[in-house]
Amino acid sequence: MIERMTRRDFVAAGFAAPLAAAATTSRPFRYAETEAKIARRDFNGITKDDLGTPAMCVEKSLFDQNLKKMSEHCKSTGIDLRAHCKVHKSVDVAKRQVGLGALGIITATVAEAELMVGAGIKNVLYSSQPAGKNKIWRGVMLVKKDPTFMMVADDPNTVDLLDEAAASAGVKPVVLIDLYAGLTRAGHATGEPGLELAKRIDSKKHLKFGGVMGYSGGASHTKGFEARKAKSIRDVAPVVETAQLCKKAGLNVPIITGGSTGTYNIDKEIGLTELQAGSYVFMDTLYMGVGGKDDDKVYSDWQPALTVLTTVISKNHKNQVTIDCGNKAMLRPTDKMKGRTDVAVENQGAEYGILRWSQGEELGLGQKVELYCSNLDMSTNAYDRYYVTEGDRVVDVWPIMGRSGAVQR
DSSP states (O other), X not given: XXXXXXXXXXXXXXXXXXXXXXXXXXXXXXXXXXXXXXXXXXXXXXXXXXXXXXXXXXXXXXHHHHHXXXXXXXXHHTOEEEEEOTTTOOHHHHHHHHHTTXXXXXXXXXXXXXXXXXXXXXXXEEOSOOOSHXXXXXXXXXXXXXXXXXXXXXXHHHHHHHHHHHHHHTOOOEEEEXXXXXXXXXXXXXXXXXXXXXXXXXXXXXXXXXXXXXXXXHHHTOSSHHHHHHHHHHHHHHHHHHHHHHHHTTOOOOEEEEOOSTTTTTHHHHTOSEEOOOGGGTOOHHHXXXXXXXXXXXXXXXXXXXXXXXXXXXXXXXXXXXXXXXXXXXXXXXXXXXXXXXXXXXXXXXXXXXXXXXXXXXXXXXXXXXXXXXXXXXXXXXXXXXXXXXXXXXXXXXXXXXXXXXXXX
């Protein structure tokens, strides 16, 4: 298993900065003091104005509201939540999700799985087939560390290799079948072929069949609630039917997992036992436009808790400024400025972005503005930390540690 930074290592390496000899907390330029205070986890007096940009900020009240609402929804409808961490890549967020009733966490990469299991989180499901010796062995080693860790397979060859590796390691992993649900990127055929793969897992001496998974990624961002519901039913119903075939064949099927933030209030009636939602914790502009059950234009079920804080670094043209958030910071033209719906966002280069408007209030040089990002998975992968805020105040810092750019996959 690849070594991971601990939270203490992260803080020491990423936040610690020596105090300048003449520095005092009353100075207007106090970056060194801010970094040193964060290293001590002393957030008293730190504001957004003290932060280097671009930076990711999480508004705590909205974040808490989203987590509480999803928890209450799952409890009231009787569907379990296995929250997806690919959006946030944060142990701090995952622990809060579990603390509010999530039965576990689902990951997109083995590196994310190693991070979550290493942090002591139980019932982690690695949702990508561990093809190849490296991923298979790392998956089996996670089972050795935590028997509640689970994997998926959509190919008989992977099942055979998992059984071999499990025998060598002296463990018995729980393995689900990953079934096709509209995305051609992965998923075994449903129906009788799916049943045969389930039987193959069940027949292995060193594996335990755990159920079925089917993710309808195409449904999650389908615009309009009724259209989204119809798409989800078309994609996911065959997955549920395959689970029923498995049950009729005498197999135990404790888990039927899938779903998303966009279909959270659809998945239970289709027959899923688990919901794999992730984006609900923060929300992004692409999700905001898919429409909700009561409004086909605006998806307001979840609050936009995440923003990217950026600074105006040049102002030489009327109704236009340059910001220090560019391609490297995953700026997108579909990003939106918080508080200014009239402002258009444009890419300008690796380190630069443009904000442009036709009329309205000017933005000043050095002014900080906040943007709602378009794609949470990609944007969070570009940053090292979340600054947790209450209004303008910084009240906590959470490391982002499961990034594919920072750890080998």
